Amino acid sequence: MDAQIPVTFFAVGVVFFALGVSVLPFAVSRIDQYFYQAIPLAVVHVFTLGWITAVIMGVMYRYVPALTRTALPSPRLAWIQLALYVIGASGMITHFAIGIWPGLWLAATIVFASILMFAWNILPGVMSQVGRGVAETGMFLSVCFLIAAALLGTLLGLDKTYDFLGGSLLTNLAAHVHLAAVGWVTLSICAVSYRMLPAFLLPTIQLPVAAKWQIYALTMTVVGLVGSLLLRCGMASTFSIAITLSMGWYLVIVARMVRTRRMPLDWTPLHALAGVIGLAMAAGLGIGLSFAGGDSALGARLAPAYGAMGLLGFFSNFIVGMSYQLFPGFVARARTSARRAGVTIAEISVFRTRLFVFLTLNSGVLLLAGGFVENAVHIAQLGATLITVAGLVYSAVTLWTLSFAFRESIPRAAPETTLRILPE
Numbered sequence: 001m002d003a004q005i006p007v008t009f010f011a012v013g014v015v016f017f018a019l020g021v022s023v024l025p026f027a028v029s030r031i032d033q034y035f036y037q038a039i040p041l042a043v044v045h046v047f048t049l050g051w052i053t054a055v056i057m058g059v060m061y062r063y064v065p066a067l068t069r070t071a072l073p074s075p076r077l078a079w080i081q082l083a084l085y086v087i088g089a090s091g092m093i094t095h096f097a098i099g100i101w102p103g104l105w106l107a108a109t110i111v112f113a114s115i116l117m118f119a120w121n122i123l124p125g126v127m128s129q130v131g132r133g134v135a136e137t138g139m140f141l142s143v144c145f146l147i148a149a150a151l152l153g154t155l156l157g158l159d160k161t162y163d164f165l166g167g168s169l170l171t172n173l174a175a176h177v178h179l180a181a182v183g184w185v186t187l188s189i190c191a192v193s194y195r196m197l198p199a200f201l202l203p204t205i206q207l208p209v210a211a212k213w214q215i216y217a218l219t220m221t222v223v224g225l226v227g228s229l230l231l232r233c234g235m236a237s238t239f240s241i242a243i244t245l246s247m248g249w250y251l252v253i254v255a256r257m258v259r260t261r262r263m264p265l266d267w268t269p270l271h272a273l274a275g276v277i278g279l280a281m282a283a284g285l286g287i288g289l290s291f292a293g294g295d296s297a298l299g300a301r302l303a304p305a306y307g308a309m310g311l312l313g314f315f316s317n318f319i320v321g322m323s324y325q326l327f328p329g330f331v332a333r334a335r336t337s338a339r340r341a342g343v344t345i346a347e348i349s350v351f352r353t354r355l356f357v358f359l360t361l362n363s364g365v366l367l368l369a370g371g372f373v374e375n376a377v378h379i380a381q382l383g384a385t386l387i388t389v390a391g392l393v394y395s396a397v398t399l400w401t402l403s404f405a406f407r408e409s410i411p412r413a414a415p416e417t418t419l420r421i422l423p424e
Contacts, residue, residue: 003337005078007330007405009058010323012086014398016050017316021391025384028368032377035303036173042096047311048180049089049111053146055319056188057085060122060139062330063195067136068125081117084110105157112150119143134207138191138215145183145222152176167232170295174236175229181310182243183222189318190215190250193272197254200268200325201261211253217246240290244283251276267354271321274362278313281369282306305372312387313365320361320394324354327401334405347411348404350397360390 023043030039065072072078091107122143129136153176159165165172194211225239254276258269265273285306292299328345336342364386371380404411 002075003334004405006058006062007334007402009054010327011402013051013054014395016046018395020046020051021388025388028380028384029377031304034300038096038099042093045093052185052315057118064122064125068129070125072121073124077117078121081114085114088114101160108154108157112154115146115150119147134211135191135195138187141219142184142187145179149176149179149184171229171232175226178225185315187218197257201257202263203257203260205260214249221246237290240287268321268325271317275314275317278309278317282309282314285309301373301375305369308369331405340408341410343410348401353393353397357390357394360386
């Protein structure tokens with residue numbers, strides 16, 4: 001497999017992240033007015049499609065062949081898929097922002113085709129391991145949810161032009177959101193963390209069998225929630241609580257690994273722990289939203305706070321933390337595969353900005369979500385500004401790291417006291 005494929009997906013994701021944090025302060029007032037508007041929808045999809053999904057795809061392109069010891073069916077298709085994905089995602093974001101629905105669903109169709117290509121490359125490798133490996137089972141199910149979310153999202157776009165979907169707009173939209181946010185992203189994070197955290201923490205205990213059952217429980221509760229939203233059967237609140245309980249189970253499993261760790265906490269697990277707090281807060285806001293309803297005054301305040309905590313407090317914290325460990329290793333491997341001069345992880349990592357990014361990002365997320373809940377635009381604006389500063393610093397140093405996968409030059413040697421690991 002071309003080792004540059006995952007790194008290119010990471011670079012695309014980080015560029016979208018920089019775009020998202022840059023426009024966030026200018027969108028706060030619109031989001032605070034009501035979440036279902038052109039600009040808020042565009043900003044949300046910058047983070048969900050451009051940043052989060054692109055990075056998770058990159059991780060899977062590396063780890064699915066490694067975990068299953070199988071080659072991708074078509075590495076060349078992965079490059080075509082990436083090109084279509086960037087075109088489609090950019091088109092969706094642009095047409096959301098300007099409110100042109102035919103352009104939106106045409107771009108969504110391109111994204112859907114790209115996701116089918118991704119699934120065609122990924123699913124054969126993990127399919128044979130479903131029920132055996134925890135990570136492989138979670139990845140398989142999450143990709144299935146991604147396909148479902150993309151299909152429903154495309155249908156929602158078409159419905160804006162042809163008005164053929166029944167039911168409520170808000171419940172149909174909520175079904176799409178939870179297929180993507182919980183079924184695709186959260187399930188992927190659970191699966192990847194069950195593989196990655198033991199390697200980073202070296203716990204004294206084995207990953208319990210309960211981890212697999214937590215994956216199954218989360219899957220079933222997401223199916224139940226989405227079904228109840230689409231059918232409007234009044235069970236959404238019950239399934240929201242069930243999802244929260246299944247994620248509580250996940251937190252217990254992770255907490256046991258952290259408690260029995262043999263490695264010190266560095267920025268990767270610290271971001272993961274901050275993400276756990278964001279997850280707990282997002283779960284509480286989500287339950288409140290399921291009872292209040294998105295069409296109520298309270299629901300209109302809870303919805304953007306729920307989105308901020310989920311997208312930035314949980315998902316982005318987890319990705320930023322994992323990137324500190326994964327991205328330099330992937331870059332070093334890509335250089336080795338391309339027969340370029342080898343580099344160590346330390347030589348292409350920037351450590352001095354990590355404390356600043358951690359504190360500023362998480363302070364900003366708390367202020368942003370709190371400002372939305374309290375209907376205090378100035379507080380939310382301050383939070384968004386802090387997120388912008390942290391996000392741009394993170395993006396700059398991360399793109400510097402990723403750039404070494406594509407150029408011949410190497411950085412100056414890292415200090416001798418810094419961890420130096422060459423890729424296997």
